[in-house]
Amino acid sequence: MVVLSQPALDLEKYSLLRSTGKPAASAADIPEIDLSDPNAKSHVVKACEEFGFFKLVNHRVPVELMTKLEDESLCFFKLSQSEKDKARPPDPLGYGSKNIGSNGDKGWIEYLLLNANPLPLFSQQSDSFLSAAAEYVTAVKKLSGEVVELITEGLKIEPKNAISRLINDEKADCYFRVNHYPPCPEMQAVSGRNMIGFGEHTDPQIISLLRSNNSTGLQICRRDGVWVSVPPDTTAFFVNVGDALQVMTNGRFKSVKHKVVADSSKERVSMIYFGGPPLSEKIRPLSQVLAEGEESLYKEFTWWEYKTAAFKTRLADYRLGAFEKSQKSTF
Numbered sequence: 001m002v003v004l005s006q007p008a009l010d011l012e013k014y015s016l017l018r019s020t021g022k023p024a025a026s027a028a029d030i031p032e033i034d035l036s037d038p039n040a041k042s043h044v045v046k047a048c049e050e051f052g053f054f055k056l057v058n059h060r061v062p063v064e065l066m067t068k069l070e071d072e073s074l075c076f077f078k079l080s081q082s083e084k085d086k087a088r089p090p091d092p093l094g095y096g097s098k099n100i101g102s103n104g105d106k107g108w109i110e111y112l113l114l115n116a117n118p119l120p121l122f123s124q125q126s127d128s129f130l131s132a133a134a135e136y137v138t139a140v141k142k143l144s145g146e147v148v149e150l151i152t153e154g155l156k157i158e159p160k161n162a163i164s165r166l167i168n169d170e171k172a173d174c175y176f177r178v179n180h181y182p183p184c185p186e187m188q189a190v191s192g193r194n195m196i197g198f199g200e201h202t203d204p205q206i207i208s209l210l211r212s213n214n215s216t217g218l219q220i221c222r223r224d225g226v227w228v229s230v231p232p233d234t235t236a237f238f239v240n241v242g243d244a245l246q247v248m249t250n251g252r253f254k255s256v257k258h259k260v261v262a263d264s265s266k267e268r269v270s271m272i273y274f275g276g277p278p279l280s281e282k283i284r285p286l287s288q289v290l291a292e293g294e295e296s297l298y299k300e301f302t303w304w305e306y307k308t309a310a311f312k313t314r315l316a317d318y319r320l321g322a323f324e325k326s327q328k329s330t331f
């Protein structure tokens with residue numbers, strides 16, 4: 001039984017979550033990076049410049065690790081509401097439902113948001129969930145380092161670990177999130193519409209690696225402002241450029257705006273690893289991305305300063321605006 005649909009949905013109350021936007025365009029042009037391709041580093045840079053997003057295949061993370069954690073997550077989400085509520089309110093970490101962040105954003109979603117460095121030992125999650133999460137996060141953390149090194153090489157930045165050292169640091173500020181978008185039969189029956197599962201936003205960190213079950217829902221916003229639906233692929237990862245990487249490349253890469261329009265007839269499960277730097281790290285353009293005489297577009301800030309400011313914003317806000325040199329500082 002899915003608890004989010006109990007008691008019967010108050011359709012008036014949730015009317016704001018009905019997706020009213022135009023249907024997203026076809027996904028034909030979403031870049032696909034094959035990690036085993038010798039030219040992957042140049043393709044990955046092009047994908048980050050043009051989309052801030054790509055699909056990653058041949059990544060060598062065993063698909064069994066993904067399906068095991070997906071199954072364990074579903075077991076958690078099928079617990080009674082009172083059991084799930086014991087997994088701490090999201091402040092910001094823990095179990096949350098319908099509220100995203102603490103500034104009023106709502107979504108047709110329930111989730112577990114965990115520190116990924118190290119993973120916490122919540123007693124409400126079964127040992128089998130935690131061991132599946134630990135195995136998965138270990139593999140995805142390693143992969144995120146490889147992806148970021150590929151990007152660094154593609155940008156011709158040395159040393160190769162100039163960015164990966166930040167997300168691999170023992171104090172790296174990394175999160176892991178499992179999102180569950182339950183089906184919503186009432187909405188399907190009454191209006192045939194889908195629901196806003198996770199409103200539009202960019203991810204604040206350096207890089208995010210997402211894997212989902214076989215349900216649609218993820219959409220990305222192309223540079224021309226067109227929303228594109230991303231077809232699910234249970235064997236692949238989808239990689240997002242985050243705000244911090246936008247700054248580190250002085251705007252050459254743009255963090256991708258994305259959202260989830262949940263299919264009201266089919267549940268979606270997504271698992272996302274967010275690679276962030278240590279809180280004390282100064283975030284600024286890497287010297288080797290700046291051409292001669294080129295200045296940083298951003299005021300210098302620490303990750304702690306950015307994160308603190310970001311977590312006071314609403315999902316759809318343009319968080320980097322306050323840190324652009326052309327804008328007034330809030331510090």
Ligand SMILES: C=C1C[C@]23C[C@@]1(O)CC[C@H]2[C@@]12CC[C@H](O)[C@@](C)(C(=O)O1)[C@H]2[C@@H]3C(=O)O
Nearest residue numbers: 092100101105203204310311312313314315
């Ligand atoms: C509304 C919010 C939720 C969020 C913190 C914020 O104030 C703005 C950024 C949001 C986001 C998006 C990516 C990740 O899912 C997340 C964990 C993050 O680091 O930034 C969420 C935050 C959250 O859910 O608390």
Ligand SMILES: O=C(O)CCC(=O)C(=O)O
Nearest residue numbers: 177179198218260270272
């Ligand atoms: O659930 C998804 O597919 C995307 C969720 C997302 O963008 C996030 O958790 O930051």
Ligand SMILES: [Fe+2]
Nearest residue numbers: 201202203258
């Ligand atoms: Fe996101």
